[in-house]
Amino acid sequence: MSVDHTAAPALPAAPLSLVEHFERGLGAPVCLTWELTYACNLSCAHCLSSSGRRDPRELSTRQCEDLIDEFQRMQVFYVNIGGGEPTVRRDFWHLLRYAVSHQVGVKFSTNGVRLTPERARELAGDSYDGYVDVQVSLDGATEEVNDYVRGPGSYRTATTALANLRDAGFSDAKLSVVCTRHNIEQLDELKALADRFNATLRLTRLRPSGRGADVWDDLHPLPDQQRGLYDWLMRHGDEVLTGDSFFHLSAYGESLPGLNLCGAGRVVCLIDPVGDVYACPFAIHDEFLAGNVVERGFEAVWRRSPLFERLRAPQSAGACATCSFFDSCRGGCMAAKFFTGLPLDGPDPECVQGHGRQSLIEGGRDRPAPSQDHSRPAKRAEPILLTLSRRSSPRSTPAAGPQQELPTQPSAPPVSACNQNPLADHHPAYVDRLDSAWSTSERKKAAENGHP
Amino acid sequence: MSSPLDRAWTLTPSVAIRPETFGGLAYNFSNRKMVFLKRPKLVEVVRLLDRHPDARSALRAAGVPTCDHVAYGRAVEQLASSDMIRLRRQV
Ligand code: SF4
């Protein structure tokens, strides 16, 4: 998120910063993900929602329309539609048009399977008037690295879809990459690939959610790769989108562009294909289930569910309380901790100070059992993670080995753009900007202009 | 160049505002930008812009103290730069 630090006049301190307001929750989510179906033509090894088979209780077209009406009433300005593969729902294009005609913008995530040249032209045409954004998932700059996690043929499907969008004149599609041990060496190539399709690169964190829990140990970036990622983001952060993925890396020094807090149940939530509302797309587990939209309506769940009220109450920093980086890192990602069996009020499993690794090794692992799984049994019998040649494997580092390099500690704790309360410090601004994917180029500029 | 406060503004047609406790959230459906208006007064001002010959009189109508006008002028500029508000053609 961007804070404009160039506004000069000093103003009286405001009682709460924007981040503090976020922590207490908003009237409606800022980042709502709606997974339309658990059905998917692929079986990605790290699927956060363990998708594959359609759930027979999936919301009907009518129920989806009612939900969109509710979004409109609550002024949820846009939703991130995903799945599964949302475009395999027969009413997908109808729901897209329905949302747009009810003042609800849509960004949908797809593996590209239904993005034919005709669909691409339709999306680029006037009828959607900028209300629809498309995000194509691709987890490697080469067929080999991508298909290793996403399955045979998926690279071709995704790049064909991106080419169709470009050729139709669709502006600024997103190429979305989950950063793994294998593709993290390809960041420059991924950026070049996105450029080739006139698309914006979006990098997200591999979280141990859904099937991701089974492969996280083997796929999550190694500590030196995390450092490399941080350095890359410091150089290119204003050209790529990252959402709230990497704020735990801000403990390396300066905070990165993007949202610097865990928004789960506060500004973020997920509605799954059967209408269950979870605190975050990466937290599909009974533990984070707030209620169901069919039973109670979305607004009631969002505003009054006991779970969300709890998440919006002040949280203990636990073992992180004494860490000098807590202000920017805030203990990292709740879902990553939960699914690796770490305490929610302690360090992130990928804590760059090495504390998470320590607890993973010392505490043993008591990973929670998944509370649901829509994987296709047949597909799971042909595991995907088998075909990567040595050539593409990362710089070899023993995965469970000791912490390799402790990052050098800067002399002063880092300052997060959000925590640097723009109303209470000497550089107040009345306006904070945020694009629909949690990132703008403004913050970087502010930092260059003499971030205090 | 004259101050943004001396000019006439209007809310961009594709923009909607949602009130929040800290102020409000403005969203432009066409460029998909979101902006946080960090004072309830600022939300009021933005809603009043249309009905006033210039931003300054909208500030006065909303009861913004004069000492805050410069900061609000800056906010008006920022809102214009993300196309949340536009210059209104004088009639
Ligand atoms: S749990 Fe993790 S992914 Fe979910 S909102 Fe919090 S930081 Fe983001």
Ligand code: SF4
């Ligand atoms: S100890 Fe906690 S706050 Fe400090 S860097 Fe690690 S996860 Fe972040």
